Amino acid sequence: MAENAASRRRRTKDAEVDDLGGCAADDQFVVRALCRGLRVLALFNVDHPEWSLNELARTTKLHKATTYRMTRTMEAEGFLVFDPDTGNYHLGPALIPLSYLAQTQAELERLAKPFLEKLARESGETANLAIEVEGTFIMIASVLTAHTFKPSLPIGRVLTDLNNAHAKLAVAMKPPAERAQFLSRQPVAETKYSLVDRKQIEAELDRVAQEGVAYDMEEHGLGVCSVAAPVFGPNGTLIATISVVGPKERFGPDERKRATEHVKRIAVELSEYLGYRPV
């Protein structure tokens, strides 16, 4: 099944809008009309959920008549809905099923995979991705490397305490009320390095929130260290955390600094790939 398709270009991110009618993104194998229509559609987001015809035409630099046909087509297909009261277009029902799929764990994992691979490759350590679901943190993807010392955290592993970089990071970024809720749980001392003092933990979370990076220095398991950075969604909410895990032997000050830079950079790249636009 892989066939010669395996030789397919795995696009990085070149894609920069070329103003004039041309849509020849990278191949000549693009159908212009579809391309233009999709560009119109892609303008809709939480920050700008409704558009008038002229707005669309103006910002896409397409002819008004052309844009009109696009919107009518998308309307006919249920991708857009025209609101006669306001004269604006909104997303239509056809996008609901797609949105349910897009927000699936599996889809996030798929989209994130290449970035995890890159992270693992560049850092030389295991890369992980975790999401929060109802107050717990679940490892949903992991990419190992050549010198993986041990399988660290298995996929599907549920993290309920704060002895790991993923949970620390996510909890640190929450509003005070929710953070307090987490802190009300009894801390578990998994290793002798685990933080148990409430004050100490709070200080650590403050540091994490400020720096935007969380560390796990053998707090979850002896000899195991990690760094985690946040992945944001289109509306700026935290949708996942990614980390690099390694043995303490390869987590000295210098290596730790390098790992931190790697994780942070990839987290930003992934966030942007997923539609996050920093303010």
Place this chain on the structure above:
Amino acid sequence: MAENAASRRRRTKDAEVDDLGGCAADDQFVVRALCRGLRVLALFNVDHPEWSLNELARTTKLHKATTYRMTRTMEAEGFLVFDPDTGNYHLGPALIPLSYLAQTQAELERLAKPFLEKLARESGETANLAIEVEGTFIMIASVLTAHTFKPSLPIGRVLTDLNNAHAKLAVAMKPPAERAQFLSRQPVAETKYSLVDRKQIEAELDRVAQEGVAYDMEEHGLGVCSVAAPVFGPNGTLIATISVVGPKERFGPDERKRATEHVKRIAVELSEYLGYRPV
């Protein structure tokens, strides 16, 4: 702003796929290429999250070469991603921002509004829509009618107990564990008709779950009755509940039966509009 656009067709649901290449859904103002592309895109959903080129071509009855160009275009625009390992296409990152928007309260409200209006018109009573958020039920849309007796439940009103049709319905459809969690809350007797006996409540919920309709016979407020029916999303999960509210004078056996039929029918229509496909 409303202008002549106000005279725009408010489509009902005619849209039936016309097999042959033609995409002339209802106007001549459709761009065929875009239309076809969207139809390809719309095939992706939770039940069938990945498609191969030939699958797409086959089920859309488009030429393989055409489909190829479509997928390549959508890939270039980030709407699809080709996985070289499996040889299948998946949804791409461009859909993430859209999906975040599509799952907004505001968008649901927009899409549901016409249905609520229809429900209010046909039943002659006030129509409401509520969603659940973290264990409570919030009224997010309401359409009044000529003989609205009083403003019933205001928009934004939070319902925490089971003395209303929305909460009853939603709780009744939950798995036993979650239902039990709700039942552990102390019941509040808002009126003399409120159910307070645990056994009685359970029996009522069982009935609701079986019939797929919940009633509120003056349990929340004296003289106020209502019927609620469930709205399902693409993956079959409950995403909202809609209801009809009226004074007890207009809620005799016959009227109640008619109202029930109205609510149920509109609930089904809205569910299907939102992508729910009944098994």
Place this chain on the structure above:
DNA sequence: ACACCTGTTGCACTAAGCGATACAGAAATG
């Protein structure tokens, strides 16, 4: 009354998208 917004059409030109056909590599067939 005007100018200036909207969204909506009709029409003629031509490039853009189409389908047939062919090809390469992988996998399943025997």
Place this chain on the structure above:
DNA sequence: CATTTCTGTATCGCTTAGTGCAACAGGTGT
């Protein structure tokens, strides 16, 4: 191991289908 049959990819004329222009219609504001 040859055969068949999948898969995705590429080429190339034909003609249709999509485009841009320019005009139109109804609303708003001044």
